[in-house]
Amino acid sequence: MGSTITQKILSSHCAREEVIPGEFIMARVDFLLANDITAPVAIEEFEKAGADKVFASDRIALVLDHFTPAKDIKSAEQARFVREFARKRKIKYFFKEGKGIEHALIPEEGLALPGEVIIGADSHTCTYGALGAFATGVGSTDAAFAMMKGEIWLKVPETIKFVYSGKLRQWVSGKDLILFTIGNIGVNGANYCAMELSGEAIENLSQDSRFTMANMAIEAGAKSCIIEPDRITQDYLRNVPEIEGRSAVDYKSDSDAVYKNILRYNVGEIEPQVALPPSPGNVKPVSEVNSINIDQAVIGSCTNGRIEDLRIAAKVLEGKKAHEYVRLIIIPATEKVYHKALREGLIEIFISSGAIVSPPTCGPCIGGHMGVLGKGEKAVATTNRNFTGRMGHPESEIYLCNPAVAAASAIKGRISSPEGLESKV
Amino acid sequence: MSKLRGKVWKFGNNINTDDIIPAIYLVTTDEKELAKHCFEGLRPELLEKIKSGDIIMAGENFGCGSSREHAPKALKGLGVSCVAAKSFARIFYRNAINIGLPIVECPAICDETSEGDTVEIEFEKGIAKNLTRKREYRFVIYPEFLQEIISAGGLMKYGRSSENV
Numbered sequence: 001m002g003s004t005i006t007q008k009i010l011s012s013h014c015a016r017e018e019v020i021p022g023e024f025i026m027a028r029v030d031f032l033l034a035n036d037i038t039a040p041v042a043i044e045e046f047e048k049a050g051a052d053k054v055f056a057s058d059r060i061a062l063v064l065d066h067f068t069p070a071k072d073i074k075s076a077e078q079a080r081f082v083r084e085f086a087r088k089r090k091i092k093y094f095f096k097e098g099k100g101i102e103h104a105l106i107p108e109e110g111l112a113l114p115g116e117v118i119i120g121a122d123s124h125t126c127t128y129g130a131l132g133a134f135a136t137g138v139g140s141t142d143a144a145f146a147m148m149k150g151e152i153w154l155k156v157p158e159t160i161k162f163v164y165s166g167k168l169r170q171w172v173s174g175k176d177l178i179l180f181t182i183g184n185i186g187v188n189g190a191n192y193c194a195m196e197l198s199g200e201a202i203e204n205l206s207q208d209s210r211f212t213m214a215n216m217a218i219e220a221g222a223k224s225c226i227i228e229p230d231r232i233t234q235d236y237l238r239n240v241p242e243i244e245g246r247s248a249v250d251y252k253s254d255s256d257a258v259y260k261n262i263l264r265y266n267v268g269e270i271e272p273q274v275a276l277p278p279s280p281g282n283v284k285p286v287s288e289v290n291s292i293n294i295d296q297a298v299i300g301s302c303t304n305g306r307i308e309d310l311r312i313a314a315k316v317l318e319g320k321k322a323h324e325y326v327r328l329i330i331i332p333a334t335e336k337v338y339h340k341a342l343r344e345g346l347i348e349i350f351i352s353s354g355a356i357v358s359p360p361t362c363g364p365c366i367g368g369h370m371g372v373l374g375k376g377e378k379a380v381a382t383t384n385r386n387f388t389g390r391m392g393h394p395e396s397e398i399y400l401c402n403p404a405v406a407a408a409s410a411i412k413g414r415i416s417s418p419e420g421l422e423s424k425v
Numbered sequence: 426m427s428k429l430r431g432k433v434w435k436f437g438n439n440i441n442t443d444d445i446i447p448a449i450y451l452v453t454t455d456e457k458e459l460a461k462h463c464f465e466g467l468r469p470e471l472l473e474k475i476k477s478g479d480i481i482m483a484g485e486n487f488g489c490g491s492s493r494e495h496a497p498k499a500l501k502g503l504g505v506s507c508v509a510a511k512s513f514a515r516i517f518y519r520n521a522i523n524i525g526l527p528i529v530e531c532p533a534i535c536d537e538t539s540e541g542d543t544v545e546i547e548f549e550k551g552i553a554k555n556l557t558r559k560r561e562y563r564f565v566i567y568p569e570f571l572q573e574i575i576s577a578g579g580l581m582k583y584g585r586s587s588e589n590v
Contacts, residue, residue, distance in 0.1 A: 024570040037451045041494050044454055049581040067452065074452035123492040123516055139494040139520035145580050153519075153570070153580075187439055188486040192515050221489060223515055279439065366448035366491075385490060387443045394466035 002254025004159040005226055006194040009134040009251055013117045021158040021260075030116035030246070032146045033061040033093075035102055036068060036075070038121035039082045041140035046147050054089050055150035058245070061093035061106060062086045066362045068097040071369035100334025100360045103127040103215060103302035108336055110240035114229040115249030119143065119152050123218045124302050124384065130210035131236070132229035132250060134194075137218060157223045158260040159194040159253075160185075164201035166268035171418045173312065174209025175304055175382065175402035177201070178216040179273040180265070183283025191221035193260060196253065201267040202227060207236040208308035215303045216384050219280040228252050272417060274380075275400035278388040286405055286417045296379035297322070297410035298391075299403050300331025300358070301365045304382035307337050307344075309403040314346040316407035316418050317353040323413030328355040329371040335360060355410075367392045380409045428547045429527065430556070431506045434475060435540040436483040440467075441490035442517065446499040448491070456502030463499040477504030480544055482535055484510065488517020497526045507546055509553065511535045522571055523580040529553060531564035 003011070003018055011019045013027040034042050039062050046054075054060060062082050070076035079097065086094035095105060103124050106112050114132035119125060121143035128135035138152065146152050164177060182189070195217045202210070210227055217225030227233075229250040237248065272286040299305070299313050310332060322328040330350050332338035338360065341347050350357050356371075363370030365383040373379055373392030379399065381391065386398035399415060408418035450462045464471050481500065487510035488496060497520045500508065508521065511532040521528045529546055534553045538544060542557035551566040567575065577583035 024568060037448075038492065038494070041454045041498075045581050049585055066448075072452070078452060121492060121494075123490065125492075137492045137516055139492055139516060139523055141494060141523040141580050142519065145523075145584050148581075149584055153574075187489060188512070188514070191486065191512065218490075221486060221514055368448060385441075385443070387441050387490060389447055389466045390443050 001258060002256035004194070004196060004253045004257040004259070005132070005228055005251045006134055006157060006159055006196070006224065009115055009117060010154065010156055019156045021156050023156050025154055025156060026151045027117050027154050029119055029146045029150050029152050031059050031061070031111055031118045032120065032143055033063060033102055033106060033125070034121040034140065034143045035066050036064045036079045036082055037066045038140045038143065040078050042121055042143040042147065043081065043085045045141050045144035049144070049148065051148040054091070054147045057090045058092040059150070060091050060147060061095065061111060062091055063095045063102040063105060064097045065101045065360065066366060067368045068361055069359065098335060098359050101302045101305060101362055104306055104333035104337065107131060107211065108240060108334055110243045113246055113248040114233060115251055119146055124215050126217045126222065126225050127211050127215040127302060129217070129224050129226040130207065130214035131233055132227060134224055134226065136224045157192055157194040159196050160190055161196045161198060161259045161262045163199040163262065163264045164197070164267050165199050165264065166201055166266040168201065168267055169271060171272050171404045172267070172270055173402050174205060174212035176270055176273045177267060178213040179275050179280070179283050179400065180270050182216065182220045182281050183273065185220055185263070187219060187279055187281040188221040190217065193222055195220070195222045195225040197225065197227045203230065206308055207232055208306040211306065212303055216280065219384060272402055272405050274405065274415060275386055277386045277397040277399065280385060280400060286401065286415065289415050290417060292378060292399065292415045294326060294380050294409055294414060295377040296327045296329065296371060296373060297406045298329045298331070298364050298371055298379060298381040298383060299406050300333060301362065301383040302333065303384045304403050305331055305333025305337065307340050309382065310337065310341045310346050313403040313407040314349045316404050316421050317411070318349045320353055320411050322354040322410040326410050326413050327371065328353065328410040329358055329364060330355045331358045331361060331363065333360055364391055366390065380406045380415060382406050427549050428545065429506045430543065430545040431478045431480040432476070433480050433482045433538055433540060433542045433544050434471065435538070436481065438484035439486045439489055440483050442488055442493050442496040443490055445488070445496040446493065451493060451495050456498045459495050459499035460502030463503050475503060478506045479504070481505050481508045482510065482538055483508070484535060485512045487513050489514035492516045494520045494524065497521045497524055501526050509535060509544070509546070522574055525575070525579045529564055531562055534562040
């Protein structure tokens with residue numbers, strides 16, 4: 001009986017020939033991360049346990065990205081607490097405010113590689129599966145334990161395989177495929193499972209769109225999401241820094257691997273999708289929801305703040321203005337993305353369209369700052385969650401969509417398809 | 426935590442960690458501080474009525490969404506003795522195990538219990554009782570590995586006590 005790519009990675013990290021779904025293992029951790037919200041709890045647990053040192057100071061990242069630059073005094077104190085720990089413990093990958101949103105930043109810095117086990121005290125850590133790593137979100141105490149031991153306890157997940165065939169329509173990207181999938185299987189449709197994405201449409205999908213898809217696997221309850229490394233993965237990795245002591249191992253699922261389920265979709269039938277509040281599983285095609293007026297549009301986050309996302313937004317926004325009553329907030333996910341957008345002239349397009357361009361931060365996605373919603377306000381957002389009150393007031397609403405739909409909606413003042421809005425320049 | 430008893434507060438399916446503790450309050454690690462905002466948007470009246478030892482009972486996928494350990498911490502700070510649900514989201518599940526918040530997966534009792542009922546849970550025997558309705562239910566006890574973490578007093582103590590892991 002064959003193994004899935006997920007089983008192979010996990011067995012290689014607990015010195016076993018093979019692992020079986022359902023069994024508990026202690027797996028070696030190649031890299032772990034925490035942020036300004038989850039690290040303080042992890043650090044407290046780490047210190048409380050009397051640990052004398054971290055297992056490896058070059059295998060840990062602490063990223064100040066959630067309430068940063070500090071939204072208030074308490075947030076500033078939390079960031080300071082993390083910074084002091086990073087300094088004291090000589091944590092090699094300490095990323096200060098503005099460097100980037102963790103799940104865009106870590107791969108960009110070469111810190112997530114195929115075949116690795118990566119854990120993060122943040123639910124969207126599953127993003128790195130887009131490079132063929134086993135990556136999963138855990139809690140702060142898990143992160144503290146891993147900081148101490150370099151290990152994580154895991155129940156080996158079953159895998160659900162998703163096969164995407166066909167060619168993407170115009171304005172359809174990874175965001176639409178994953179929203180469509182979550183809409184299809186539900187917000188607990190992949191609970192405790194690994195999602196394995198495959199098929200012609202995935203093989204042809206850009207790395208940025210792959211990150212977007214893997215990022216939202218948690219929204220279907222998945223433990224992890226994985227795409228077998230291929231030519232597109234390798235092209236991406238050629239352009240990131242090489243890290244000493246780290247190396248990629250490309251695994252593939254065996255042809256006789258056992259899956260919990262195999263689901264097939266023809267992407268040619270999928271138009272841009274919108275997830276209506278209050279659930280990422282409440283998904284409809286944009287053509288069915290285009291009469292809803294909006295107050296804000298957010299383009300950014302660990303889901304859709306990468307360069308491809310900004311290029312798409314610019315394509316829609318070029319030479320146009322955001323609606324006079326709509327706040328358009330654009331958040332490049334990392335310093336490098338920001339810089340690239342600047343050099344490509346995208347920031348010029350955004351400012352000319354009346355957008356607010358924010359420094360890299362999670363900010364509005366978690367209702368922190370940089371675009372919090374008031375009572376009764378509605379927003380389109382390229383973020384990942386539209387839970388009640390997630391972006392601000394409990395009576396505000398979030399509609400999740402791709403960057404093209406967000407940009408088009410910002411122009412029209414209502415949820416809108418980007419059809420016909422493409423710049424003619 | 427071999428046996429505990431408490432009054433039930435009922436919740437529906439897919440209760441997410443933003444419902445349990447909105448992100449805006451994640452500026453502290455203190456359980457009691459977090460508890461002040463527990464379920465604030467979803468059931469603002471609960472905070473005044475809930476008593477130490479009470480039980481939260483929910484439907485499917487309790488604790489979905491963000492990985493924030495502040496969610497089980499807030500419930501602990503509130504004095505919740507146990508969360509019973511039809512199923513749990515995986516990060517919430519492991520966080521609860523790791524920090525010692527008792528949780529029980531028992532769909533049958535969640536279906537047949539109303540808010541305000543008194544429930545008793547015997548963890549080691551895998552028995553849940555609705556004392557108000559005089560009904561008894563079985564649930565699958567924790568796998569051995571998780572029992573070791575629980576009996577050590579949480580993951581960090583387990584890590585310190587067993588150098589063989």
